[in-house]
Amino acid sequence: GNSVTQMEGPVTLSEEAFLTINCTYTATGYPSLFWYVQYPGEGLQLLLKATKADDKGSNKGFEATYRKETTSFHLEKGSVQVSDSAVYFCALSGGSYIPTFGRGTSLIVHP
Amino acid sequence: DTAVSQTPKYLVTQMGNDKSIKCEQNLGHDTMYWYKQDSKKFLKIMFSYNNKELIINETVPNRFSPKSPDKAHLNLHINSLELGDSAVYFCASSQRGEGDTQYFGPGTRLTVL
16 A cells, blocks of 8 residues: 655744755555645645656745655755744545554754 | 635544544535544545545445545544544545645544543
8 A cells, every 4th residue: 555654843943044854665656746834733634746757846935856766755945933833744545545644753852 | 814624623433333423524525535544643545435426445344434425525424433533533625637736624633532
């Protein structure tokens, strides 16, 4: 079946540090790939997505590139803020794919 | 304007009871989902309905029964609640053909005592 693997957290950074959260997936064909963010006490919300190979999704300074050759969709941000502290989920879905989520990576940003 | 709403937000109940969680979306989407999130934040899909028809039914105990009276509503009824059912349950919706971006509700925290 399909699967999504993302790095375990928590990831702890100082404000303005560079962020990378790794995500790799296993699926046949070409699913859409997503990053969702969950703030404390809230539901998940879409952060960015990419629907085909080599697409780059970006939003609020975050970006991720759909790499078919390495089956990866790593999340990056050049300078994190305290307000970015949340849990980040990598996911795949689209078409006939059952939506599949990674286990989530907690990000803690200190002032 | 709330896109995906769930009620109640908190639900505390005793083992063995039966309870329901309601979900409504006003986005006009044709697909709705139920997810369970455990204490370690792991998110697992339970069910999905497309235009009131069940299309995904993962390995969930048959004590859990989804019901979709129309495509804007997907309710979850749970019989004979067990301690292990304690979790946060999220409803979500999406529109096929739009990349299947999921729109999540705020969640219902279920605690079984």
